[in-house]
Amino acid sequence: MTESLPAVGRTAVGVAGLRARESRRPDRLFDDPHAAAFFTAGRSVLPENRPAGGLGAFFASQVVIRTRFYDEYLLGSGCAQVVLLAAGLDARAFRLPWPAGTRLFELDLPEVLAFKDGVLAEQGAEPSCERIAVPVDLREDWASPLRAAGFVPDVPTAWLAEGLLVYLSRDEADRMLTTVTGLSAPGSTVSFEHRADGTPDSLLARAKAAPGSEHITGLWKGGLGDRAPEWLREHGWEPATVTGARLAADYGRPDDATPGGFVTAVCQSSTLR
Numbered sequence: 253m254t255e256s257l258p259a260v261g262r263t264a265v266g267v268a269g270l271r272a273r274e275s276r277r278p279d280r281l282f283d284d285p286h287a288a289a290f291f292t293a294g295r296s297v298l299p300e301n302r303p304a305g306g307l308g309a310f311f312a313s314q315v316v317i318r319t320r321f322y323d324e325y326l327l328g329s330g331c332a333q334v335v336l337l338a339a340g341l342d343a344r345a346f347r348l349p350w351p352a353g354t355r356l357f358e359l360d361l362p363e364v365l366a367f368k369d370g371v372l373a374e375q376g377a378e379p380s381c382e383r384i385a386v387p388v389d390l391r392e393d394w395a396s397p398l399r400a401a402g403f404v405p406d407v408p409t410a411w412l413a414e415g416l417l418v419y420l421s422r423d424e425a426d427r428m429l430t431t432v433t434g435l436s437a438p439g440s441t442v443s444f445e446h447r448a449d450g451t452p453d454s455l456l457a458r459a460k461a462a463p464g465s466e467h468i469t470g471l472w473k474g475g476l477g478d479r480a481p482e483w484l485r486e487h488g489w490e491p492a493t494v495t496g497a498r499l500a501a502d503y504g505r506p507d508d509a510t511p512g513g514f515v516t517a518v519c520q521s522s523t524l525r
Contacts, residue, residue, distance in 0.1 A: 260447025265294035362387035
């Protein structure tokens with residue numbers, strides 16, 4: 253099952269390992285009871301002889317901070333319809349206390365969702381909301397399969413693109429977010445990572461220089477770069493940004509501050525068909 257995971261899908265296994273480690277802490281910022289099972293089932297796809305203090309060390313704090321931030325973003329969105337773009341191996345549909353009536357769509361590559369569903373089935377996991385898995389390639393037409401799975405464009409939606417845009421080119425990111433905009437009723441929200449290009453001591457630059465990181469950093473294409481807030485504003489969204497350092501302080505982890513941060517935006521106008 254793990255052998256079929258594509259390269260970008262294998263990164264989710266390493267991220268699951270970081271979430272599992274955080275979940276074991278007595279002062280954890282979140283609890284993901286399925287992360288360890290994902291990591292155990294998939295660890296064989298990770299490179300052997302990974303150097304200590306390698307790529308995982310750079311992203312551990314960032315993964316923890318973003319997981320907590322996105323959990324709060326989704327639960328506080330007020331939207332009964334949720335779409336996780338590149339859902340990966342996070343088990344939000346199972347571990348978060350969703351309000352009654354929430355419908356959550358998980359979009360990812362077929363191989364990733366098949367691996368995920370297999371592990372969850374072995375765990376006997378039951379979702380705490382209505383979960384609909386939609387196997388798609390986000391670089392292709394994914395709106396049609398999403399609609400066919402029951403997505404309702406007229407309903408305000410909370411969109412999340414966690415750890416995704418960096419793997420897309422600028423054109424691919426533009427197309428994906430244009431599709432999101434076209435499917436979003438006023439009051440919808442969207443969130444993803446945002447950091448300025450070329451900032452001193454940037455997380456991405458340091459990660460690229462880490463020994464043995466080429467299998468991951470070689471997949472990065474940059475996404476929208478530092479233009480995300482402007483792009484969102486130009487397309488009918490009202491964006492707000494927050495830094496990783498601010499969140500780390502708010503969460504009682506000031507020593508875990510990471511460069512960059514996140515953008516969250518609310519749809520002000522509608523281009524619904």
